[in-house]
Amino acid sequence: MERENNDFLVRMVNIHKWFGRVYALRGVDFEVRRGETVGLIGDNGAGKSTLIKILSGYHHADQGEIYFEGQRVSIRSPRDARGLGIETVYQEQALAPNLSISRNIFMGREPLRRLGLIDKKVMDEESMQALANLGLKLRSPDVPVVTLSGGERQGVAIARALHFKAKLVILDEPTVALSVKEVEEVLEFIRQLQREKVSVIFITHNLYHAFDIAERFVVMARGKKMADVKKEDTSPQGLSDLVLKSAFVAE
Numbered sequence: 660m661e662r663e664n665n666d667f668l669v670r671m672v673n674i675h676k677w678f679g680r681v682y683a684l685r686g687v688d689f690e691v692r693r694g695e696t697v698g699l700i701g702d703n704g705a706g707k708s709t710l711i712k713i714l715s716g717y718h719h720a721d722q723g724e725i726y727f728e729g730q731r732v733s734i735r736s737p738r739d740a741r742g743l744g745i746e747t748v749y750q751e752q753a754l755a756p757n758l759s760i761s762r763n764i765f766m767g768r769e770p771l772r773r774l775g776l777i778d779k780k781v782m783d784e785e786s787m788q789a790l791a792n793l794g795l796k797l798r799s800p801d802v803p804v805v806t807l808s809g810g811e812r813q814g815v816a817i818a819r820a821l822h823f824k825a826k827l828v829i830l831d832e833p834t835v836a837l838s839v840k841e842v843e844e845v846l847e848f849i850r851q852l853q854r855e856k857v858s859v860i861f862i863t864h865n866l867y868h869a870f871d872i873a874e875r876f877v878v879m880a881r882g883k884k885m886a887d888v889k890k891e892d893t894s895p896q897g898l899s900d901l902v903l904k905s906a907f908v909a910e
């Protein structure tokens with residue numbers, strides 16, 4: 660295995676991705692340090708989701724390399740990504756709406772008793788504890804996720820990431836379609852990840868949310884990385900200008 664410098668939790672190098680004739684990623688370099696939160700921003704169709712889906716194993720790059728904890732890795736499936744400690748939180752897909760909260764937290768990683776039966780008691784207790792650690796008090800581990808609010812659902816997905824000691828949590832537009840109060844809850848969940856030194860990639864069109872939560876911002880347009888700025892060198896308005904200018908330059 661190739662080895663390299665260990666400051667980075669993850670490093671994507673020269674990533675290219677085609678969807679048929681659509682050249683979605685055109686040689687993107689992207690990295691996240693240990694414990695760092697990166698805001699990934701850019702206009703519609705810039706390639707943000709495609710880039711992170713390559714990390715979470717939903718897509719494969721046509722060219723390029725991924726290093727995780729200094730090791731060259733091949734992420735062929737969401738299971739591979741989870742095995743490395745990469746958890747992805749999508750507004751919709753991450754949870755199975757008709758399954759209970761505890762089934763969702765353990766999905767595919769259920770504790771077993773002898774004879775291979777699922778240990779529901781352990782699962783329920785640990786689920787409620789994981790949610791409580793996030794400051795989320797839900798009635799029962801048995802209620803289906805479909806009955807929860809958008810903010811609570813994000814909480815369940817983030818509780819799962821924390822419970823299984825994820826090293827990197829990717830959030831693709833987690834605050835879309837949430838009320839102001841729910842957005843604040845979700846941002847608070849992300850702060851909990853930060854306190855636990857989990858690295859975070861946060862994709863959003865809301866540059867105020869991005870500015871609030873991230874330490875560094877990567878701006879994409881038309882499949883390319885156009886800018887990489889630290890929080891201390893910019894502002895929400897500065898980010899907005901960068902996104903607009905990048906979209907224009909990339910035309």
Ligand SMILES: Nc1ncnc2c1ncn2[C@@H]1O[C@H](COP(=O)(O)OP(=O)(O)OP(=O)(O)O)[C@@H](O)[C@H]1O
Binds near residue numbers: 678681683704
């Ligand atoms: N599964 C797919 N099949 C074909 N084309 C795709 C697919 N996924 C993405 N694309 C195309 O790749 C490009 C990048 O899309 P992507 O979803 O990564 O953008 P994005 O930056 O996440 O945009 P948004 O902010 O709207 O979510 C777009 O042109 C999109 O139409």
Ligand SMILES: [Mg+2]
Binds near residue numbers: 707709
């Ligand atoms: Mg997207």
